Amino acid sequence: MKFFIDTANIDEIKKGIDMGLVDGVTTNPTLLSKEKKDPNQVIKEIMSIVSGPVSLEVISKDREGMCKEARQLAGLGENAVIKIPMTEEGIKAVRILSQEGIKTNVTLVFQPIQALIAAKAGATYVSPFIGRLDDISSRGMGIIEDITTIFNNYGFETEIIVASIRNPLHVLDAALLGADIATIPFNVLKQLISHPLTDIGLERFLKDWGSIQR
Ligand code: E4P
Numbered sequence: 001m002k003f004f005i006d007t008a009n010i011d012e013i014k015k016g017i018d019m020g021l022v023d024g025v026t027t028n029p030t031l032l033s034k035e036k037k038d039p040n041q042v043i044k045e046i047m048s049i050v051s052g053p054v055s056l057e058v059i060s061k062d063r064e065g066m067c068k069e070a071r072q073l074a075g076l077g078e079n080a081v082i083k084i085p086m087t088e089e090g091i092k093a094v095r096i097l098s099q100e101g102i103k104t105n106v107t108l109v110f111q112p113i114q115a116l117i118a119a120k121a122g123a124t125y126v127s128p129f130i131g132r133l134d135d136i137s138s139r140g141m142g143i144i145e146d147i148t149t150i151f152n153n154y155g156f157e158t159e160i161i162v163a164s165i166r167n168p169l170h171v172l173d174a175a176l177l178g179a180d181i182a183t184i185p186f187n188v189l190k191q192l193i194s195h196p197l198t199d200i201g202l203e204r205f206l207k208d209w210g211s212i213q214r
Contacts, residue, residue: 001175004053004161004183008032010045012186017049019189024052026127026163026183028083028107029059047077055105055125057083058093066093074102081124083107086114091121098122105161112146119151119158127183131164140164141173148177168192 002023005016008031016022025046032039046054054077058069066089070082081103084090094104098121105125106118110133115126128147130140147160159180165171168191174182184192 001179002052002181003189004055004181005189006031006163006165006183006185008035008039008042008046009186010042010049013046013049016186016189019193021189021192022050022052024054024079024081024181024183025050026055026083026105026161028057043073043076047080051079053079053081053103053125055081055083055107055127057085057107061087061089063089063092063096066090067096070097070102070104071100081105083127084123086110086118091117094118094121094123098124107163110143112143112150115143115147115158115160116150119154119156123158125159125161125181127161127163129164130162130170131166133164134166141170141177144174144177144179148179 003021004024004026005013005022006026008027013025032042035042043056056073058066060066060069066084073082074080083105084094086106086108094106097104103124105127106123107127109115109126109128118126128143133140144162161181161183162174162179163183165182165184165188167188171182171192
């Protein structure tokens with residue numbers, strides 16, 4: 001299972017790399033807007049420090065605009081993956097880009113048939129947003145299960161990125177379902193490592209060790 005970090009913050013990406021937990025990065029316009037910097041500069045910096053796939057999202061709504069942006073973004077590096085929204089125009093763009101050998105990540109997926117359509121169009125990745133479904137009392141992880149079944153039924157190579165992750169249980173459930181990738185915010189990445197009993201246990205070991213030192 002691969003872990004991507006879901007952020008456009010350079011410091012968080014560097015810390016995640018240092019922890020050995022960054023197989024790739026996903027960004028989106030909201031994450032980039034939080035950085036309050038020139039987004040193009042931020043994107044270039046991310047590309048310069050990450051060797052795994054980096055998802056960069058287009059902002060055009062029409063096929064031509066999406067493809068134009070995608071070609072420019074793809075020129076930033078071999079590891080650039082172009083995030084395309086799950087719309088009719090988006091799917092048309094994915095089909096064209098996939099024929100050109102440009103990697104795509106179909107984003108804002110909320111039901112399994114959207115994922116099937118993205119895979120049929122040749123998407124490299126699909127990103128079902130499970131947290132946003134949970135937010136509206138719909139079982140987000142259910143669609144990961146369904147998409148996995150559908151992709152296995154037909155042998156699609158499109159990888160599933162479990163997105164919109166809110167807590168460590170989302171990562172656990174994604175792993176139990178055998179999802180290819182989870183894209184995880186930095187705060188959740190840190191939560192994955194720690195456990196209060198680990199901290200208490202370590203403190204006791206060190207205290208006991210200290211008691212036998214002269
Ligand atoms: C995925 O690629 C998106 O960037 C992200 O997971 C969205 O998460 P959110 O619902 O927390 O905004």
